[in-house]
Amino acid sequence: xxxxxxxxxxxxxxxxxxxxxxxxxxxxxxxxxxxxxxxxxxxxxxxxxxxxxxxxxxxxxxxxxxxxxxxxxxxxxxxxxxxxxxxxxxxxxxxxxxxxxxxxxxx
Amino acid sequence: xxxxxxxxxxxxxxxxxxxxxxxxxxxxxxxxxxxxxxxxxxxxxxxxxxxxxxxxxxxxxxxxxxxxxxxxxxxxxxxxxxxxxxxxxxxxxxxxxxxxxxxxxxxxxxxxxxxxxx
Numbered sequence: 001x002x003x004x005x006x007x008x009x010x011x012x013x014x015x016x017x018x019x020x021x022x023x024x025x026x027x028x029x030x031x032x033x034x035x036x037x038x039x040x041x042x043x044x045x046x047x048x049x050x051x052x053x054x055x056x057x058x059x060x061x062x063x064x065x066x067x068x069x070x071x072x073x074x075x076x077x078x079x080x081x082x083x084x085x086x087x088x089x090x091x092x093x094x095x096x097x098x099x100x101x102x103x104x105x106x107x
Numbered sequence: 108x109x110x111x112x113x114x115x116x117x118x119x120x121x122x123x124x125x126x127x128x129x130x131x132x133x134x135x136x137x138x139x140x141x142x143x144x145x146x147x148x149x150x151x152x153x154x155x156x157x158x159x160x161x162x163x164x165x166x167x168x169x170x171x172x173x174x175x176x177x178x179x180x181x182x183x184x185x186x187x188x189x190x191x192x193x194x195x196x197x198x199x200x201x202x203x204x205x206x207x208x209x210x211x212x213x214x215x216x217x218x219x220x221x222x223x224x225x
Contacts, residue, residue: 043217087152091211
C-alpha cells in the first residue's frame with residue numbers, strides 16, 4: 001500500500017496571502033494524484049487531478065504541481081471560503097490512498 | 108444537475124449487517140465507475156471499494172475484503188454496499204462517489220453515518 005504523507009498538519013495563513021501544502025508518496029505515483037477540499041459537515045470536493053489539472057469550476061487561484069513522490073498544492077490570494085481541510089490522494093495503485101489531511105486555518 | 112444520494116446508514120451491533128444504497132442522476136450512470144469512501148469520526152478519508160461500469164470488476168480494501176460486497180443496477184441508476192460482520196472500526200460516514208475510471212471522485216454524495224456499537 002502506498003502511504004501518503006501531508007505536511008504540515010495545520011497551516012495558519014492570513015486571508016489574501018498564499019498557502020503552500022505538501023504531499024509525499026512512499027513510492028512513485030507518477031502524476032496520478034488528486035487534491036480535495038473538505039469543509040466541516042460536507043463531502044470532499046475535487047480540486048485537482050493528474051497532479052496539476054483543475055477540476056471543473058475550480059478557481060484559477062488553486063494550482064497543483066509535482067510528479068513521482070513530491071507534490072504541492074498552492075492557493076494564491078486566500079479567500080475566506082478556502083479555509084478547510086485538504087487531502088491528497090494517489091490513484092496509481094490499488095488501494096487508492098489518502099494523506100492524513102492538512103487543516104488550513106485563518107491566522 | 109448531478110445528484111448522488113446515499114441511504115441505509117444507522118446503528119448496528121458488532122457482527123451485524125447493514126446495506127447502504129446510492130442513487131445517482133445527472134450523468135450517465137451505466138458508463139461510470141462508482142466507489143465508496145469512508146471517514147471515521149474526526150479522522151481522514153479511507154477508500155473502501157470500487158465497482159466498474161457493468162459490475163464485472165470489484166475492488167475492496169483489505170480491511171473489508173470478504174465482509175463487504177458491492178453490487179449495482181444500471182437500470183435503476185443505483186449501487187449498493189452490503190456490509191456483513193461489522194466491527195467497531197467500521198464506524199464512519201460512508202460517501203458514495205462517481206469516480207473517473209475508479210481513480211478519483213468527481214461527484215460525491217453527502218454521506219450516510221454507520222455506527223457499530225453494542
